[in-house]
Amino acid sequence: MKIVKRAALYAVALFFMVLFGFPFVVTLIMSFKNQQEYMTGNYWGLPQKLYFGNFARVLEADFIIYFRNSIIVSICAVIIIILVASMAGYAFAKLKFAANRPLFLLFLVGMMIPVHTTLIPIYQLTRSFGLTNSLPGLIGPYISFGLPISVYIITNFFEEVPASVQESALIDGASPFRIYWNIMLPLSKPAISTVCIYCFLTCWNEFIYALTIISSNANKTLPLGIREFFGAETVNIPSVLTAILIGSLPVMLFYFFAQERVVNGLSAGAVKG
Amino acid sequence: MIRSKRKWSNRGTVLLFLLPALVIYGLYNVYGIIMTFYFSTLDWPGMGPYQKAAGVGLTNYFKLFSDKEFWHAASNNLLLVIVSVVVQLGLGMILALIINSKIKGIKLLRTIYFMPMLLSTVATGILWQLMLHPYNGLINNVLRALGIHNPPAWLGTESTVMFALLFVVCWQYTPQYMILLRAGMTGIPEEVYEAATIDGASKWQQFWSMTLPLLSGTLKTSAVLSIVGSLKYFDLFWIMTGGGPNGYSELMATYMYKKAFNQEQMGYASSVAGSMFLISMVVVFIFMRVTRRRDEGKGGRLNENC
Numbered sequence: 112m113k114i115v116k117r118a119a120l121y122a123v124a125l126f127f128m129v130l131f132g133f134p135f136v137v138t139l140i141m142s143f144k145n146q147q148e149y150m151t152g153n154y155w156g157l158p159q160k161l162y163f164g165n166f167a168r169v170l171e172a173d174f175i176i177y178f179r180n181s182i183i184v185s186i187c188a189v190i191i192i193i194l195v196a197s198m199a200g201y202a203f204a205k206l207k208f209a210a211n212r213p214l215f216l217l218f219l220v221g222m223m224i225p226v227h228t229t230l231i232p233i234y235q236l237t238r239s240f241g242l243t244n245s246l247p248g249l250i251g252p253y254i255s256f257g258l259p260i261s262v263y264i265i266t267n268f269f270e271e272v273p274a275s276v277q278e279s280a281l282i283d284g285a286s287p288f289r290i291y292w293n294i295m296l297p298l299s300k301p302a303i304s305t306v307c308i309y310c311f312l313t314c315w316n317e318f319i320y321a322l323t324i325i326s327s328n329a330n331k332t333l334p335l336g337i338r339e340f341f342g343a344e345t346v347n348i349p350s351v352l353t354a355i356l357i358g359s360l361p362v363m364l365f366y367f368f369a370q371e372r373v374v375n376g377l378s379a380g381a382v383k384g
Numbered sequence: 385m386i387r388s389k390r391k392w393s394n395r396g397t398v399l400l401f402l403l404p405a406l407v408i409y410g411l412y413n414v415y416g417i418i419m420t421f422y423f424s425t426l427d428w429p430g431m432g433p434y435q436k437a438a439g440v441g442l443t444n445y446f447k448l449f450s451d452k453e454f455w456h457a458a459s460n461n462l463l464l465v466i467v468s469v470v471v472q473l474g475l476g477m478i479l480a481l482i483i484n485s486k487i488k489g490i491k492l493l494r495t496i497y498f499m500p501m502l503l504s505t506v507a508t509g510i511l512w513q514l515m516l517h518p519y520n521g522l523i524n525n526v527l528r529a530l531g532i533h534n535p536p537a538w539l540g541t542e543s544t545v546m547f548a549l550l551f552v553v554c555w556q557y558t559p560q561y562m563i564l565l566r567a568g569m570t571g572i573p574e575e576v577y578e579a580a581t582i583d584g585a586s587k588w589q590q591f592w593s594m595t596l597p598l599l600s601g602t603l604k605t606s607a608v609l610s611i612v613g614s615l616k617y618f619d620l621f622w623i624m625t626g627g628g629p630n631g632y633s634e635l636m637a638t639y640m641y642k643k644a645f646n647q648e649q650m651g652y653a654s655s656v657a658g659s660m661f662l663i664s665m666v667v668v669f670i671f672m673r674v675t676r677r678r679d680e681g682k683g684g685r686l687n688e689n690c
Contacts, residue, residue, distance in 0.1 A: 117487075120487060121487060123478070123482065124487060127478075127479060127482070127493075127497060128492075128493055128496050130555070131496055131497050131499060131555070132496040132499065134500075134511050134515065135499055137515075137522065138511065195404040195405045198401045198402070198404060198405065199404075199405035199406075202398050202401035202402045206397065208395070208398045214402070217409075217414075218405070218409065221409065221413050223608065223612055223668060224612075224661070224664070225612055225615055225616030225661060225664045226413075226416075226616065227616040227618055227657070227660065228417060228420050228616070228657045228658070228660055228661040229412065229413060229416025229417060229420060229657075230416075230640070230641070230644070230657065231419075231420060231423060231640075231644050231650055231653060231657060232416040232419035232423065233412055234644075235419070235650075236411070236412070236415065236416075239433075251408070251411070251412060252412050254408055254412075255411070255412035255413050256412075256413070258409050258413075259409075259413075262405065287397050291401070312502070315504070316503075316504035316505060318504070318505055318506060318619045318622075318623075319618050319622075319637075319641070323645065333504065333506075334504045334505070335506075337504070337507060337510065338506050338510070338623065341510050348514060348520075351510060351514070352511070355503075355507040355510060355511060358504070359504070362502045363499075363502060366498075366499075367495075370495065377501060377560070377563055378563045378564055378566075378567040
């Protein structure tokens with residue numbers, strides 16, 4: 112009986128491993144396959160001989176530009192989110208003022224609101240700033256959408272820092288800015304790395320706002336770029352899959368090297384609403 | 385002494401710390417929500433500035449109320465909510481139990497189960513579009529090999545398109561709930577289970593009477609995330625079918641996008657957005673009310689910090 116149960120558990124585990132894993136294996140195999148080979152009927156089997164032309168083809172397209180844009184947008188957004196959210200978090204956790212809880216709540220509500228609701232006003236706002244089809248036009252909303260969860264995580268973390276730390280710094284005559292910059296920020300590395308990973312991934316993969324705000328090829332981020340590439344090369348399946356592979360590579364590599372951190376970062380969604 | 389030093393907690397300092405966050409959040413999120421409702425009362429074609437658009441009161445909402453396409457889209461969203469909550473949380477629980485169990489190769493299993501979360505939706509969409517291709521897609525090739533002669537064109541057929549899309553959505557998001565639930569499980573102390581085992585409770589009993597109630601907080605949060613996410617959902621549907629064929633996979637967000645940016649009806653599209661907001665709030669509110677009553681008197685607060 113025990114053995115049967117055990118076998119069933121392994122069978123289920125294996126089934127899900129195949130279900131979640133096989134598209135990645137297929138992508139990897141396909142990217143080394145010649146278009147000719149694919150067209151002549153070897154759709155999903157192993158390549159007869161390794162072919163590297165797909166990589167050359169993808170990197171020939173505007174891919175490098177998309178890549179660069181995604182990096183600029185994601186990194187700028189993440190840096191600003193961390194600065195802005197940690198400052199707000201410090202105020203919410205350690206400063207006394209009447210509107211503390213109501214304002215904190217205002218940020219929390221942001222986590223439960225369907226952000227797509229704001230698409231049209233943000234498009235109009237970006238247009239009136241003259242920022243449509245530009246990377247800064249994208250960075251603004253990305254910061255704003257990252258704020259609620261970041262403020263929440265960082266505030267919670269700051270609240271755990273014992274009051275005595277701040278009080279002894281005060282006695283030494285430190286200003287609140289010094290306490291924030293020299294004490295609180297260095298202490299909050301775990302919270303900041305969580306926020307970093309969560310926000311970076313969200314920005315890196317964001318689609319609908321990029322679709323709405325960006326129009327020219329020179330400003331497209333990776334998700335738009337991959338889609339563009341798919342549109343242009345629909346029949347060349349191996350190189351489309353290669354594009355997907357290259358586009359996901361940085362995130363995948365980071366995941367394999369820092370799995371624990373990435374998993375923690377993404378369970379940040381588990382916050383109480 | 386400390387009390388007097390606290391004086392610097394005055395308005396200026398607070399304001400300086402809060403200002404950047406308030407400005408950005410106010411500019412995009414708060415302004416966005418308010419203006420969506422304002423725009424929804426305009427007859428605004430989207431070309432000119434909204435200041436010149438004529439106010440039409442609630443006309444857009446009345447029109448929306450009798451708009452069959454919108455209701456079809458909303459019903460698709462509702463289906464998405466139900467499937468997401470049931471399947472994603474259900475499977476997420478099973479996966480979390482697997483990676484929380486003591487079988488060999490857990491690290492590998494966990495690594496692979498988690499991978500769909502790292503892929504961008506565009507990549508996921510294209511990948512599955514290729515898999516589900518009617519002629520040379522992997523799925524139909526396998527089905528043909530199994531002796532099914534006329535496998536459906538999954539994404540191109542009215543009767544199968546939602547099924548195919550829901551499958552891909554679940555494929556993409558189940559790992560998220562696995563991670564959340566697993567984080568909740570690690571918050572339950574080992575001794576609880578040891579004591580139960582000594583008392584002779586079977587694994588099954590332990591799951592129903594301990595794990596599940598102790599995870600109720602995490603489950604509730606996950607369900608709210610899943611509900612809000614499903615009601616505003618856009619990406620995969622837009623990438624894989626664009627709402628087609630014949631509007632059979634239309635969602636509120638894809639409908640809104642089409643009205644706003646393909647058909648230049650910004651005012652009307654805003655009323656779709658406004659309705660999306662209101663529907664989300666109502667559904668979440670109902671969900672909170674229903675689950676709150678159940679929670680009371682049960683010790684479901686252990687994983688408060690997860």
